Amino acid sequence: MIKKIALLGSTGSIGRMTLDIVRRFPEKFAIVALAAGSNVELLRQQMIEFRPGLISVGSQEHRDFLYQVSDEHNREYVFGQDGLKQAASISDADMVISALSGSAGMLPTKIALAAGKDVGLANKESMVMAGHYLTKLARDKGSRIIPIDSEHSAIFQCLQGNRAEDIRSLILTASGGPFIDYSGSQLETVTPAQALSHPIWAMGPKITIDSATLMNKGLEVIEARWLFGIPSDRIEVVVHRQSVIHSMVRYHDGSIISQLGCPDMRIPILYALTYPERWSLDLPQLDLIETRQLTFEEPDHDRFPCLALAYEALKMGGSAPIVLNSSDEVAVQAFLDNRIRLDQIPKVISQTLEKEGTSQVQSFDDIIAVDMQARVQAERTINQIGREHDCS
């Protein structure tokens, strides 16, 4: 049987790797919808190769371009938020891969789950901003959420054949980022270009900066909290520089189950596509002898306060994780724009969290309102820091 896939975020890193896998199993997978933002040239090539029944792109202009260059007019060409919604809920998809970047991925994830689709989730903001709602929605609709983040895929794999009530804790591993050995004053001098070269994973700019500040791990803690229903005091983070063990589950009987492998995102993507089976993709196999050693350290919360901020936001509950996420997005962009230093990212987040506090979130509209409000507040904080900077 062919599995029919709607791919949201097809021109990004996860999207391209998903298509690389689909390409290798032409009798097993079919692409029924492709959605992307503005990389219209790559989307055009993907459209020609995979021949989806629906194609969604950011703007009407790009939609019209794609319509004109294609000889296939028996296809839906859509755009914008509405286009994304159509792609996420297209009737003949068995599975939606949610691989849009940032908070824009949340709503399509919701639409896909509401439509009863299984979702392969690479957009962690969905869980950070709306984890409580989305997991409940999935339960109500009988949809499955299969994580694609390497850490959460690892945990998902380590849970197979075990009972949720037997979990003692989740152990997320963290590479520590490129600046793990930098002193506090060295961290103040890091440039965007330095921060964008991650030692192990080739990823988009936002997640790469988040890796450098450990906020990525903080967001993953929040994601894990909702995906697996485990409270934050039972989520451990351990620095594991080699990124060979992708994460672990500690059980009540004293056993820890872990998942290891080469750092290749195609492994978790493939697992999400084939779960509960595992197919051979002829990927490089991990050589333990060559790996030689695996190390474990405690994260340094003084130099990398973002991780503790994420735990703090989870503890505050309500809207706080949304504020954390939104202010981080704004702060990372400000760092990339050379408006603040790397070590000021956690300052922006913590001050925004402090100013915004927490409030009850009762709907998706609330989430979006909190997100917008937090962005405005984060911008104010950044301007404030900028002024202090000018004076110094």
Next chain:
Amino acid sequence: MIKKIALLGSTGSIGRMTLDIVRRFPEKFAIVALAAGSNVELLRQQMIEFRPGLISVGSQEHRDFLYQVSDEHNREYVFGQDGLKQAASISDADMVISALSGSAGMLPTKIALAAGKDVGLANKESMVMAGHYLTKLARDKGSRIIPIDSEHSAIFQCLQGNRAEDIRSLILTASGGPFIDYSGSQLETVTPAQALSHPIWAMGPKITIDSATLMNKGLEVIEARWLFGIPSDRIEVVVHRQSVIHSMVRYHDGSIISQLGCPDMRIPILYALTYPERWSLDLPQLDLIETRQLTFEEPDHDRFPCLALAYEALKMGGSAPIVLNSSDEVAVQAFLDNRIRLDQIPKVISQTLEKEGTSQVQSFDDIIAVDMQARVQAERTINQIGREHDCS
């Protein structure tokens, strides 16, 4: 529901730990049969505490003693091979823990499986000598074999929720034994007392010596071959000095699943008793930060030829693994009796394998005949080595 357990080998290391677990869950487990060899004083205490319906001991004399000292005469008191058979097939047991030491454990394992019991298997000789037959018997009778060896329990755990056809290879970890860094000439000087102090696991003398020669890992490769139906060219062995990762499964998709924990045999025993659940036993939890690092090395086949001999015996097939096992038992005893050196154990085995060759094994009687014949041949080889030794 109470799980009723027949425990074979109750006074040994695994037997005592099994009773330690049973003691902690009085509403979950009951002991319906206890069987031991000659440690009649400990067996008497266990009998009084756990009140089994059947008690089996090595000799008639010991059986009569136990009968006399007990005030419970509404119980079966049996002895010898027949006694073991009765314990292994007692009608009200849900599970038989096969924890006898050495080749004596094979027949009771067979009896238990033939009686349709689930078997918690701590006796690796059962699989080494009769793996092909016992696994077939289990399939035919619908009995489950749940391994208790820490490596095989780890693999069994790593297989949960996965399909057998998705396995690429099994990766057995080996501590390397106490003499991993000894040179060839240092190995010649090792005394039985030195060899009996294993760095990590407190075990019986036979398995401790087997750990020092790496024959234990060789026997485990053979055990794994039958327990999991994986041919030997897909069973890897990696030296992992810390014995924290107890073993791993490599899948076709590039993922490796591993099981980690403190080196405490109560973890695999508990898992066998509670499978597929995991209960809390308040055992020490593995501290990864304290562990700090895990290392991997290739085994050195020159200094430790026993591992390669085991692969060779599997390749020869037929009776060869039985000859390997029997000659190892005889050689280890000769080493403990100061009749041969540690480094002569593989010589005894390889010469016995060479002399005996391999033959088809078509019944349990064949297995027993091969075993006896190999022991005689191994004794001859040892005498020969002894004479060479005297002349030198």
